[in-house]
């Protein structure tokens with residue numbers, strides 16, 4: 001099914017084709033439209049920003065460069081901000097407090113967690129007042145209570161649903177209760193299925209790995225609330241023109257596409273330029289930025305020039321064309337503009353390689 005047919009899509013920003021998946025042929029009308037819209041910031045046509053947290057707004061306990069200033073400037077323009085996290089273990093108040101410690105002002109009402117989205121899914125399917133077996137950290141049970149559900153901890157309490165989210169103390173006993181309840185016919189909802197969590201000593205087990213234990217024991221498959229599935233983003237967007245901003249293609253960008261929302265990838269987190277260049281269709285962002293400052297800059301435009309083998313893709317002073325060994329970049333242009341032009345070319349041509357020289361040209365973005 002096509003992306004357009006899958007879901008209603010928010011109108012893209014007026015001047016947007018920056019690194020987008022469908023570069024338009026150059027026309028006089030397109031050039032004129034670009035010229036009149038050039039002063040608009042990317043965020044100008046957005047009603048609500050759906051901001052990923054780790055790797056986008058902060059990096060663990062550290063602020064991400066420019067994030068606090070960019071978020072504040074977007075608020076001043078009247079854009080609503082929602083901090084959207086797959087982290088199910090913390091209540092919104094704790095997430096907002098952590099944001100504050102990294103310099104980003106946030107209220108609990110602006111935080112949307114996968115626990116909240118999971119609890120809403122249970123209410124939608126089972127109704128308020130339903131008994132729910134809760135597996136996970138305090139954020140999971142709190143979200144259930146806030147949604148009018150009744151948390152229980154044993155399958156013997158005859159829950160009609162299981163809500164499973166991450167918690168560092170989740171062990172065999174809790175997972176086994178979940179398996180008993182699922183086998184007995186309870187609706188099974190996972191807050192998210194991230195398989196690993198980034199920790200100083202390396203990737204640690206994420207909720208997806210604990211969900212896999214219950215899946216293995218029951219043969220059942222959960223509904224999933226968090227990114228890249230739609231419920232969390234749908235709830236946060238609430239029908240408004242939204243822009244999803246994140247560092248990960250497989251959750252943030254894929255989730256935006258699944259929800260029919262525009263997306264901005266930023267180079268401050270997990271996924272590097274190589275992943276963007278090689279992204280499969282369902283993980284291709286509409287916009288590419290070095291960091292959240294991209295929200296306040298005009299939406300970049302990639303223009304295709306020429307036809308056939310002479311085609312080239314231009315963004316700012318950067319120009320990319322197809323050489324004998326794959327895509328090459330002419331001299332000149334900022335790395336971000338080279339990346340935008342290269343992505344437009346790669347995503348249009350599909351079967352073309354990217355030369356090592358071009359990959360080197362965009363690599364400064366990975367070191368920022």
Ligand SMILES: [Mg+2]
Pocket residue numbers: 052053054055056246247248269
């Ligand atoms: Mg992230």
